Amino acid sequence: MIQIVGQGLAGTCVAWQCWLKGTPFQLIDQEEGGSSRIAAGLVTPVAGKRFNPSWEIESYLPRALQFYEEVGAHLGRSYWQGADIYRLPMEEEERDRLREKSHECIWVREEVETVPGVKSPFGAFVIQGGGRLKIREWLDDSRQFFKNNGCYKVGKVMGLPEASTVVLTEGALGLLTPRSEFSLQSRPAKGEILTVKIPGWNQPRFLSAKGGWLIPLGEDLYRVGANYEWSQLDEIPTERGRTQVFEILRRFTDREAEVVAHHAAVRPIVRRSIPVIGPSLQNPQIWGMNGLGSKGVIYAPDVAGILYRAIYEGGKIPPEFDWRQL
Ligand SMILES: Cc1cc2nc3c(=O)[nH]c(=O)nc-3n(C[C@H](O)[C@H](O)[C@H](O)COP(=O)(O)OP(=O)(O)OC[C@H]3O[C@@H](n4cnc5c(N)ncnc54)[C@H](O)[C@@H]3O)c2cc1C
Known part of the structure; x- marks a missing residue:
């Protein structure tokens, strides 16, 4: 039996990976705090000063959407709301950079002169392929589903739990505890x-x-x-x-x-803002997934799948996610 500590985005994705493969698990959460339940669930394919696409989004996002759809089918509901995102430049220079980007980046679809009802002195650029995961509903419905199936309980885990395999998915609350193995590498x-x-x-x-x-x-x-x-x-x-x-x-x-x-x-941000997973350096029965950063919706499903395969199928953890290589 695997025990998963923390029912945010990370823990819920690990739990679904177990459920879909028929692996018994128990998910435990203190039902207090955490970032997933207040997050907007927004996916903006390009962001930042240079409007670069999120890291490897072209491969992670389609797989994430497929996963949310598959889980949605179990819960009888759809949780993804696809939407264009209107990016408003605040000054001429920013508009010029976006214009340049629109010629080379598939995510920036077109430039529009104004957005009705919105302050848009420098026009706007339509970013395609984004949207929002109705994350709170997805988490609450998943919790209820696991509760109904006897694999969820409320509780605060202190110290290290005694299960044969433990996965710590405690988000920033975990990064900020003394037992975190990568608090030095984190910058929540x-x-x-x-x-x-x-x-x-x-x-x-x-x-x-x-x-x-x-x-x-x-x-x-x-x-x-x-x-x-x-x-x-x-x-x-x-x-x-x-x-x-x-x-x-x-x-x-x-x-x-x-x-x-x-x-x-x-x-929960760890070093390069890319999620980290792996077994504990002190106890190989204890695994963890953290560092979902500001874009957890894109990466959580796939990274949870990699973690699952590493625990149960001897799968390799790619170096970019392996916290032993931080
Ligand atoms: C203001 C804000 C806006 C955001 N907007 C977006 C967005 O639009 N799009 C996006 O992709 N990401 C967004 N994020 C980031 C997103 O929230 C994270 O990437 C992701 O949700 C983190 O999930 P997690 O499961 O790792 O951590 P958490 O969501 O923090 O989950 C950890 C869970 O573990 C529980 N827990 C911790 N310790 C224990 C313990 N000892 N015992 C029992 N339970 C425990 C906590 O109570 C919590 O439920 C935003 C974050 C913030 C703060």
Whole structure:
């Protein structure tokens, strides 16, 4: 029996890998904190200052989407909402860089002069192939499914559990504990996120601009995020974070907005922002998966599959994911 500690994105993907292969497991979660449940679940194929595609997204994203669809079939629901993302340059220079990119990058589809209802003095570029995983629903429904099937329990694991095989998928909460084997290599980043109500805006598009994004949720609600903060690594929403995220909102619209929810969590980032997996250096029965960073939705399914095969089928861990090679 394998025990999986932590039911965020990582633990849930490992649990589904076990379920789909018929391997018995028990998933345990403290039902408190963690970043997956507040994450937007957004997939933006190109991001950053240079608008480079996310690392190897062309191979990881299609496999991730196939996995979420397969799991969705077990849960009787679809969790992926594909959408174009309208990227708004904030200045001429940024627009020129995006224009250049649009000639060489398949993800940047076209340039548009304006986006109806949105502040867009420098036009916008349509990024294709992205969207959002309804991550909270996916996690909650998976939890209920595993609960119904007797392989989920609530609890906080202290120290090291006594199962024949353990997989630690504790996210940033795990990286920040003294027993983490790669705390020296990690640089977790706190992020805050707002849900705002903007009556009458009726904005149907996913928007992104330097350092932030906005997702329409329906019924006048929008999710906006997210700032980065490296010093105070807790899950407490702050006034400063709220102001920073509100500034992101103001890149898209000056309409009156009421904050209806405000959350904070810590992104589990390890070194190069690529997930890490492997057996413990001290105890080969204990395995781990962490470091999903800011883009867990893209990589979690495949990396969980690699981890599963390494544990049960003698599969090799590619060096880029092997935490022994950090
Ligand atoms: C503000 C914000 C926005 C984000 N937006 C996006 C986004 O749009 N797209 C994207 O791909 N990613 C996004 N992310 C990143 C994403 O959240 C992570 O990549 C991913 O969800 C991490 O999953 P995880 O399972 O490793 O960790 P977590 O989600 O933190 O899960 C760990 C789980 O383990 C539990 N746990 C920890 N220790 C114990 C213990 N000892 N005993 C029992 N249970 C324990 C925790 O309670 C938690 O449920 C965002 C993150 C933040 C903070």
